[in-house]
Amino acid sequence: MHSESSFHPDDFPDTLQDLPGIRLDAGAVGQAFVAAQGAQVVSWHAADGIERLYLSPSTGGLTRDGRKAMPIRGGVPICFPQFSDRGSMVKHGFARNLPWRLDQRAQASLTMTQRDGDASRQHWPHAFEAQLSVRMEFGALEILFTVVNTDSVAFSFTTALHTYLRVDDIRQIRLLGLEGVAYQDATDGCKVKTQQETALSIPAEVDRVYLNPPGIVRMVEQDRSLLTISQQGFCDTVVWNPGPDRARMLADMPDEDWLHMLCVEAACASAAVTLAPGERWEGSQRLCVG
Numbered sequence: 001m002h003s004e005s006s007f008h009p010d011d012f013p014d015t016l017q018d019l020p021g022i023r024l025d026a027g028a029v030g031q032a033f034v035a036a037q038g039a040q041v042v043s044w045h046a047a048d049g050i051e052r053l054y055l056s057p058s059t060g061g062l063t064r065d066g067r068k069a070m071p072i073r074g075g076v077p078i079c080f081p082q083f084s085d086r087g088s089m090v091k092h093g094f095a096r097n098l099p100w101r102l103d104q105r106a107q108a109s110l111t112m113t114q115r116d117g118d119a120s121r122q123h124w125p126h127a128f129e130a131q132l133s134v135r136m137e138f139g140a141l142e143i144l145f146t147v148v149n150t151d152s153v154a155f156s157f158t159t160a161l162h163t164y165l166r167v168d169d170i171r172q173i174r175l176l177g178l179e180g181v182a183y184q185d186a187t188d189g190c191k192v193k194t195q196q197e198t199a200l201s202i203p204a205e206v207d208r209v210y211l212n213p214p215g216i217v218r219m220v221e222q223d224r225s226l227l228t229i230s231q232q233g234f235c236d237t238v239v240w241n242p243g244p245d246r247a248r249m250l251a252d253m254p255d256e257d258w259l260h261m262l263c264v265e266a267a268c269a270s271a272a273v274t275l276a277p278g279e280r281w282e283g284s285q286r287l288c289v290g
């Protein structure tokens with residue numbers, strides 16, 4: 001393992017769809033794959049063997065020979081230090097586009113780090129340390145994201161764990177737990193509305209930033225609970241699916257794959273986090289089968 005944050009292929013001996021990374025095999029507990037680019041978890045299944053994360057078959061992403069250095073479409077992109085296009089930086093910030101350093105790994109967990117360097121300073125002038133910890137437990141995946149201000153001045157950021165959940169058919173899926181919660185509707189000029197429905201269905205494009213949500217949502221398919229998604233430390237939950245029309249505009253995803261994914265994101269999008277020098281922020285998202 002190395003101390004700088006440039007790409008060291010030897011630390012990432014495995015590949016998934018040409019993406020170099022780390023395969024975690026914890027036997028009956030589950031399996032996961034974390035790409036070097038963006039410390040992006042791109043595959044996870046528990047003991048039942050059902051893949052829970054969507055990864056586009058036509059995604060870009062840094063390969064061992066340096067090709068396809070684009071964002072990875074799927075898994076759990078880390079948006080940092082900017083969420084979406086809410087600022088002047090590259091969309092969703094630079095963290096998802098750069099290789100991260102492997103700090104430690106065990107059978108069911110790993111930790112990766114990104115620090116400021118020449119690449120980050122092209123986008124953002126600050127000294128920081130970002131850390132992602134991934135841990136599998138029976139039936140669950142826990143992702144913890146930590147940011148430390150190692151600069152001599154305060155800085156602010158927005159962020160998200162932009163989780164792409166894999167589903168068989170989005171038309172059969174409902175999301176529970178957001179009734180009565182206010183949201184910014186990004187498909188309607190970010191107007192603030194309140195969700196009336198108990199169960200949210202996704203018949204077409206949905207792009208919502210839920211403000212101060214209860215922090216636990218359940219994804220169900222015809223009354224069967226598939227996954228419980230909970231979060232801590234993040235002030236918003238984002239729900240995004242491009243729908244059929246916008247999916248056709250995404251070059252790195254098959255047109256029909258909007259049917260097979262749903263992003264449920266733990267985010268600080270509506271309000272920035274500000275850290276004084278030496279301060280630390282952390283937020284986590286947990287996916288639990290059932």
Ligand SMILES: O=P(O)(O)OC[C@H]1O[C@H](O)[C@H](O)[C@@H](O)[C@@H]1O
Pocket residue numbers: 071084091092186207208238239240263
């Ligand atoms: O295509 P990307 O840059 O990965 O962004 C994908 C999506 O991310 C978020 O969920 C935003 O709310 C959407 O507006 C955006 O389209």
